[in-house]
Amino acid sequence: MIAWKSVIRPIKTVLRSRINSIGCYSILKSNMTTVADSTAEINNNKRQLGNSAPNRKPKKPKLRRYKAKKADPTGPLGVLEFEIDELLQEHGLKREEVKNDVSAILNDVPRLSGPMTRAYHRVVNNIKVLRNASNGEGMALIENPVETGKKQIALIPFGLVGDVVNINVYKTHPYHVETDLLDVVEKSPMRKDELITCKYFGKCSGCQFQFLTYERQLELKRNTIVNAYRYFAPRLVVEKLVQEVGETIGSPLKLGYRTKLTPHFDMPRRKQLEDRPPLGFGQKGKQKWRKDNLEIGGTGSILDIEECPIGTPAVNMGMSNERQKFDTDYQNYRKGATILLRENTTILNGSEETREQLMDNGSKNEQGEISFVETEDKEKDIKLAKTCVTNTRQVVREYVDGYTFKFSAGEFFQNNNSILPLVTKYVRENLQIPNSEPNAPNYLVDAYCGSGLFSICSSKGVAKVTGVEISADSVSFAETNAKNNGVENCKFIVGKAEKLFESIDTPNDRTSVILDPPRKGCDELFMRQLSEYYPARIVYISCNVHSQARDVEFFLKDTERGKDYKIESLRGFDFFPQTHHVESVCVMSRV
Numbered sequence: 368m369i370a371w372k373s374v375i376r377p378i379k380t381v382l383r384s385r386i387n388s389i390g391c392y393s394i395l396k397s398n399m400t401t402v403a404d405s406t407a408e409i410n411n412n413k414r415q416l417g418n419s420a421p422n423r424k425p426k427k428p429k430l431r432r433y434k435a436k437k438a439d440p441t442g443p444l445g446v447l448e449f450e451i452d453e454l455l456q457e458h459g460l461k462r463e464e465v466k467n468d469v470s471a472i473l474n475d476v477p478r479l480s481g482p483m484t485r486a487y488h489r490v491v492n493n494i495k496v497l498r499n500a501s502n503g504e505g506m507a508l509i510e511n512p513v514e515t516g517k518k519q520i521a522l523i524p525f526g527l528v529g530d531v532v533n534i535n536v537y538k539t540h541p542y543h544v545e546t547d548l549l550d551v552v553e554k555s556p557m558r559k560d561e562l563i564t565c566k567y568f569g570k571c572s573g574c575q576f577q578f579l580t581y582e583r584q585l586e587l588k589r590n591t592i593v594n595a596y597r598y599f600a601p602r603l604v605v606e607k608l609v610q611e612v613g614e615t616i617g618s619p620l621k622l623g624y625r626t627k628l629t630p631h632f633d634m635p636r637r638k639q640l641e642d643r644p645p646l647g648f649g650q651k652g653k654q655k656w657r658k659d660n661l662e663i664g665g666t667g668s669i670l671d672i673e674e675c676p677i678g679t680p681a682v683n684m685g686m687s688n689e690r691q692k693f694d695t696d697y698q699n700y701r702k703g704a705t706i707l708l709r710e711n712t713t714i715l716n717g718s719e720e721t722r723e724q725l726m727d728n729g730s731k732n733e734q735g736e737i738s739f740v741e742t743e744d745k746e747k748d749i750k751l752a753k754t755c756v757t758n759t760r761q762v763v764r765e766y767v768d769g770y771t772f773k774f775s776a777g778e779f780f781q782n783n784n785s786i787l788p789l790v791t792k793y794v795r796e797n798l799q800i801p802n803s804e805p806n807a808p809n810y811l812v813d814a815y816c817g818s819g820l821f822s823i824c825s826s827k828g829v830a831k832v833t834g835v836e837i838s839a840d841s842v843s844f845a846e847t848n849a850k851n852n853g854v855e856n857c858k859f860i861v862g863k864a865e866k867l868f869e870s871i872d873t874p875n876d877r878t879s880v881i882l883d884p885p886r887k888g889c890d891e892l893f894m895r896q897l898s899e900y901y902p903a904r905i906v907y908i909s910c911n912v913h914s915q916a917r918d919v920e921f922f923l924k925d926t927e928r929g930k931d932y933k934i935e936s937l938r939g940f941d942f943f944p945q946t947h948h949v950e951s952v953c954v955m956s957r958v
């Protein structure tokens with residue numbers, strides 16, 4: 368019995384870590400058949416050993432069914448469905464021809480390392496990458512190893528269109544397989560491995576684009592916007608209502624820009640650790656293509672990472688301090704956790720010692736002193752000190768283009784400070800109502816206003832700003848931020864975005880609306896009420912261009928007065944260089 372326990376426990380640990388990494392048990396079962404096989408085999412043998420009743424009819428094993436996780440159509444899995452269809456269309460294939468028999472893999476249980484699993488999960492060499500998905504992964508067609516004549520769609524992290532690669536297929540879904548990149552046999556002309564700045568690139572799940580020139584990154588992000596509108600706003604595209612997508616506006620900082628990082632660690636349950644567990648970011652599969660970093664950061668689901676080149680210097684100082692602390696106090700944790708590293712900015716008064724002016728708490732070095740970095744806003748001749756905060760409830764400050772914003776470290780705030788002056792200026796300019804009569808006042812509504820970033824940065828030149836936001840905490844910060852910045856024409860309401868329309872009292876012909884919803888986008892009720900209100904202009908900012916495209920199409924085609932609007936411009940802003948993410952800004956005005 369004791370011997371079995373020692374076999375089963377490590378298997379359970381592996382299973383647990385896979386559950387954490389994919390967050391879906393049904394998929395896990397389908398894809399962990401090697402481990403599941405071993406477990407089933409062990410259980411079988413256990414049963415046989417302990418089964419003394421003779422002639423008992425063996426129970427027929429229950430067939431396991433694949434349960435697909437319900438995916439948000441505008442989320443990564445939903446978008447992948449469009450990308451799969453497009454790839455199939457380009458190659459004259461039908462869905463049936465790339466369908467995997469997931470049930471066969473799932474039920475290949477009783478045999479240790481069953482042939483089904485071995486056949487499906489295998490190394491495949493010399494595969495041409497045909498395109499890149501919007502999440503940056505390469506897509507290729509490979510032969511189905513079991514059903515002759517059929518193909519499979521392989522997703523290849525860090526594979527670039529034009530690469531010829533060797534891959535290891537390790538997980539099967541109904542219409543695609545997940546793979547690890549083993550070798551790049553022939554390089555895509557896009558591939559510039561010499562640009563890679565991080566030793567963890569290729570292993571860490573954070574960045575996808577470090578081996579591309581920055582121009583290429585911006586181009587790919589523009590393509591993501593073009594495709595998003597093709598997939599989620601097809602009626603607008605067919606009727607040529609989507610303007611030419613503008614060039615993506617780059618971030619002034621390409622590295623060292625991220626003001627928030629959240630390294631994490633796992634703690635094995637019921638076990639005293641001798642060494643501290645890895646503290647860092649998730650590992651993306653088990654790549655082998657970067658031969659120089661195979662052992663770096665470890666081989667577990669979380670990589671041990673001491674520095675992140677996209678994090679700001681202050682955040683990286685915090686990371687170094689918190690790692691040192693973790694070296695000695697990791698035994699105090701009973702469960703895994705995430706450590707918040709959030710940059711905090713103090714405006715310095717030139718005549719005093721910087722350290723004396725750091726009034727907020729911050730991450731401390733070994734000597735017990737708060738670590739800080741000094742910088743400046745050259746244009747406005749303002750000196751700043753940046754520290755790193757780890758307490759989610761601590762109030763932090765951001766400095767944007769002459770304004771300061773306070774908010775709780777754990778609440779939402781844009782994570783790339785360097786691009787914010789460009790974005791807020793662009794939004795401000797695009798909110799202007801053309802042909803306004805001189806002296807006639809203009810108004811602004813900021814739906815999903817957070818702690819007031821766009822309201823406050825666009826408040827000059829308008830008579831009144833009304834912001835609405837679901838988080839009461841954020842609204843209270845928005846009010847404080849307006850007051851602290853000497854802005855007197857902003858009013859903020861707590862509630863769902865649609866609550867706005869109950870209290871809106873500004874004339875629609877003279878009012879512009881900013882929308883900046885979370886990833887899931889706006890709901891139809893809100894879009895209908897917006898159309899009823901009929902504002903002069905709308906600037907829709909989104910961190911998920913797919914839900915933005917869906918909402919814009921719904922607004923223009925399916926709401927009462929949507930047909931009276933046109934898309935005036937559409938373009939991306941690169942809030943997250945080196946990653947596949949893009950922020951999209953769509954400006955709509957009345958025809």
Ligand SMILES: C[S@@+](CC[C@H](N)C(=O)[O-])C[C@H]1O[C@@H](n2cnc3c(N)ncnc32)[C@H](O)[C@@H]1O
Nearest residue numbers: 779815816817820836837838863864883884885
């Ligand atoms: C992407 S953030 C934008 C915040 C702000 N515009 C900024 O740039 O800092 C989206 C905000 O919408 C808020 N939110 C989420 N659902 C909402 C809803 N139904 N109505 C109003 N606000 C909502 C969130 O709390 C969050 O602050």
